[in-house]
Amino acid sequence: MLLLATVPGLAVLLTFHYLPLLGNVIAFQDFQPYLGILHSPWNGWTNFEVLTSGDPQFVTALGNTLVIMLLQIGVVFTVPIALALLLDSLVTERWKRIVQTVLYLPHFLSWVIVVSIFNELLGGSGPLNTFLRRHDLATFDIVGNAAVFQELVTGQVLWKEAGWAMILFLAALSRIDPELYEASSVDGAGKARQLWHITLPGLRSVIVLLLILRLGDALTVGFEQILLQQQAVGVDASEVLDTYVYNHGVVMGDWGVSAAVGLVKGLVGVVLVLGANKLAHAFGEPGLYQRSPR
Amino acid sequence: MLTRRTLLRGAAAAAVSGPLLAACGDGGADNQNTTERNQGVRLPAYAPSTVVKPDLPGNADGLLDAFLSYPDPPVQQFTGPPLTGGTVSAFVLTGSPVPPPKENNPFWQELDKRLGTELKLTITPSAEMAAKFSTLITGDDLPDLIVPALFLPNGVPAGIGNLPQWMATKCTDLTEYLGGDAVKEYPNLAAISTAAWKQCVYNGGIYGVPVPRGVAGTLMFRRDDIVQKVGADPDPKSFAEFRDFCRKVTDAKANRWAIVNAGGLMFLVQQMLGGPNGWRWDGAKLTHQVESEEFRKALSDVVAMYKEGVVHPDSFAGNAPTKRWFNAGEAVLTADRYTAWPQYYAENVAGPAFKISGMRPPKYDGGGWAPTWQSSAGATNNFTVFKKADKGRVKELLTLCNYLAAPFGTAEFLFRRYGVAGTHYTMQNGGPVYTQAGVTQTALGVRYIVDAPDAIFIPGNPEATKTSYEYQKAVIGTSVPDPVIANGLFSDEWSRKQPVLGGIVNNGQNDIIAGRQPLTYLDEMIKNWRSQGGDKVRQEFTEQLQKLGVK
């Protein structure tokens, strides 16, 4: 009976996800769109060679990806939580709503717009630097500066997504029993203790869940965002896995290579998700999969 | 269309260019796309149009006709619609915001009426062409006319493997309809230059109709009004004087720099040095621009100039709005195509004082002008292929194309480009000026199916038209082509690897100019370029040049 409820959703997943997923066999083909999957020549593991060739550029790309990922997980998880807590502690309902609405606005801008806003405002001829130059001050060199590119990218993600990421935490906060707070203040607990003993535990399972889900996508960091800014800072500072594949495969219309990398990323995701899930269980968290039926 | 400017933005102009989607092929046994076969194609016999007389005539070197005003009244070339009923479907690209759908689009409705058929268009933004095209060709339900002009989202032409093979299996070889004198049946197609038709040759046949452009390519635009105000000599006589010019017009505190980007500097300084346009062929050895001594010298000069701060500080940014900087006077020079000339006038905010012209490159050490580079994309913007169809249908489509290629000065051209007088444009000072409805409704992308030869015409500004014409006239005689383009060479490796090789040059050059790498990095860059495919490309081209006996 319960399984019956899953049928419509499963049907959609099978039709529009798993069926075309079979198309990923082109990872083992020299795929030519006009020949189609059936007639394109097979080429074994050739498409995976970009990943195994040990090209120093690939190593750079992988390194950058990991650094940016860590930065993003670090910042893009903590700031929204902090924001959610901050907001939650606001007294007036009206202000709460206004602030929330304002903060989630940037989520609706496409990367093209976000990048151009950053460039216009912080660029060498933008209002900030124009002001500094007119007053004979040192210019604020952040856009197009390879040395701080990874921080800039993270900052942009934060600006665009922090308010949006906060929403789920707010929903989770709403489920915490207010009586717990009342009881603990009767016991004389301070705000800090309440945060530590009530609020964070209340958020913990959501945080863990989101972290695990993010890990599944760990090797994906802002493709369009980075591609748009690559010229300005050079490849060494900005090449990530997705742009590497793009620059080395897709640019030449090489669909097989991008499918191959997609598969590998999926596999890495599986390993990370399963591993993180195990870890979560070890700490007594439900994680993604419930351990066993109750 | 979009390629050259975008490439210049970062740098490495000629390095990445070449015929759009020049031939590919996997070199297998079924590969019909060989230089031998392509050289043997009977191209359409050229018969320039005599329908309209230009105010300032072009010439055989590639100088375009110029018009000081739109002929009034315009010449009516056709008496009735080219087709009688039916539908014609086309896959086209557009660089403009999407136009209103047919039921809200009087221009489109009127176009249908004048063409005598229902035109069904799949309009795709140029930035998304590569993805859309790849899916389109996996299906078998192709439109009648297809524009296979592919660009990556950053405006670089996308390499697509085996495009010629796709054309061989799915598209019509137009040679029997257009080759030699056969084209005379379609006089407006016969008026398209041979150089443009060359870009439509694949698999030993004519596989499309071109959208022609002038061969003059890119030039260095200069804000004459600002130069005059600053009091600099607008025409430096050597590199040293040019550097002084740049220093003089730069005033960072006033938000003004000499040039929009370092790529433009590379472009100009290489020309001063007489560097190769794309490739250099000395009869025995083929050298790519990047490997030349001129490139090295130009790079070191540009590095020094960049350090001095004469280049706009945000120039390396992706999507840098260089046109706006130039119009705003944030930069005095910008390298752009001829077709940008009217646009700068249309969008200028400096008022009537606004004046631009082309800056000719002097010889590096003085003593006259240096030759300029011809367009790196040949004489076309793009071309359009025909889905395989029976003879009668192909002839119908060619009749339609003949109509759509009615030359500048005709009533058909005026309608096709500008719409209906009063509704879509108004005549001001002898030139049509769009209304709001005109801008949005006419952006159907029909002009990318086929077009008449380009003409120099800056609406409502005969003086500017004359300046543009005179500049082109002055440089075209001595301008140098890319030998690879001029000889119609094809290299499979080149067509596939062009974006990658271009990327190596572009990134390396940017790294060096921005100071992230020392000048010596150039050697590593060249080594990279050669090993990633450059040497193979050279070999393929060299064999062909030798076979053709080019000296």
Next chain:
Amino acid sequence: MKALKALLLTLCCALVVVPFVGIVATSLSTREQIVREGGFVIIPDQITFAAYEALFTGGVVPRAVGVSVFITAVGTALSLTTTTLLAYGLSRPGSLGHRPVLTLVVGALLFTPGIIPGYLTVSTLGLLDSYWAVILPAVVSAFNVVILRAFFMEIPAELVESARIDGAGDWQILTRIVLPLSKAVLSVIGLFYAVGYWNAFFTALLYLNDAAKWPVQLVLRTYVVNQQQLGVDQVGAGSLPPQEALQMAILVISIVPILLVYPFVQRHFTKGVLVGAVKG
């Protein structure tokens, strides 16, 4: 402490508000000022609605907004229904076959199909040029299923058990207990879906050949991404609203509808929903 909090939040808001004021201001500015100020105006010295007039008289934008509203409304309704059912079906561990189904869902999260196979599926089903081509493939997001399931599972087992003892079936448990307790997360998931449909442009690009059917985000993209290209062949467009203003205006238009929806979602973020239910 309070002052510090207020200061922090004000600062955060300012970081967002300033660029957004710029977006609105630029959409209302003249070409002269936009060019003079480098493309981005914070304080317009002269307000003109020319860009908005141009967009609304062109006929493209109002229609595209309508299309987007339709796709978003229908899609979100479908998505919420199927996702709730799927997540609920998976939320009672031990039910038959729940493990392989869950694996399928999580697998969908990790492996994404390519563009071409996706296109072939849609075209084989005969959905090309139909709004369903944009809606159906996006109906179930594995991410949302996993989230929703996790929230469902946190509902105290005692509640469910006592209902069962009272003779409620699975269906009644879902509608009477689970759903009312999950208002907050359901509104969030609904918002996620709605925003997903609202922002979708790539599937629309691939599956909708007829530009008359394009949603507002795809139309917006033709204004934004082609920014550099625009005008190259649009000779004589000088008297018209500048490109930057048009871009920003259509951006504003595309954001307003979703802004209007948000307060309704937010209403459900009130504390103590669960508690009340447990007591009751």
